[in-house]
Amino acid sequence: MKPLRPALVLPLALSVALAGCGGWKESRVNPRNWFGKSEQVQTLEPKTGYLKAKADHRTLVADVSTLEIKRTPTGAIVSVTGLPPTQGWWGAALEADDDGRPVDGVITYRFVIAPPEPGSPAAQRVMNAGSRTVTAAAFINNTRLADTHKIVVIGAQNERSISR
Numbered sequence: 001m002k003p004l005r006p007a008l009v010l011p012l013a014l015s016v017a018l019a020g021c022g023g024w025k026e027s028r029v030n031p032r033n034w035f036g037k038s039e040q041v042q043t044l045e046p047k048t049g050y051l052k053a054k055a056d057h058r059t060l061v062a063d064v065s066t067l068e069i070k071r072t073p074t075g076a077i078v079s080v081t082g083l084p085p086t087q088g089w090w091g092a093a094l095e096a097d098d099d100g101r102p103v104d105g106v107i108t109y110r111f112v113i114a115p116p117e118p119g120s121p122a123a124q125r126v127m128n129a130g131s132r133t134v135t136a137a138a139f140i141n142n143t144r145l146a147d148t149h150k151i152v153v154i155g156a157q158n159e160r161s162i163s164r
Helices: 006-019 142-146
Strands: 063-072 075-083 090-096 106-114 134-141 150-154 159-163
Touching (some): 075 106
Antiparallel strands (some): 075 134, 150 159
16 A cells, blocks of 8 residues: 555645534634624623723812923923912822913913812811922923923913913
């Protein structure tokens, strides 16, 4: 008896393997079924969907105390301090209007801050101004800075600006 040629062994082995799959059309080996609608796509998303993000309950800081611009090799850092009415305020941030793009050469930020828990001891303490001071900062890259001649930070009672 002659040995089988290697060229015949591979097709013979594939046909035997595919015979147990129930055919090419229904087979999971069929590339046409990989992305088709015939199989349900599995996902990690919960059946009830993801929870929606909570609304941002931050408000404008009562008083914008200082505004500084510090140059860096890649742009500038806008740094502000503010004074809320009591202690315990947190989550200070500079929220840029217009996605931080200059409008007529002006970049405008809102200085927002989260209030303390109502009724908490911190919400009732006023103490001195130094103990209530909060700070926030934002970065402006050189591309946006080139089109900017004024930066404005808005608080609830006042606003500060720097021009060049």
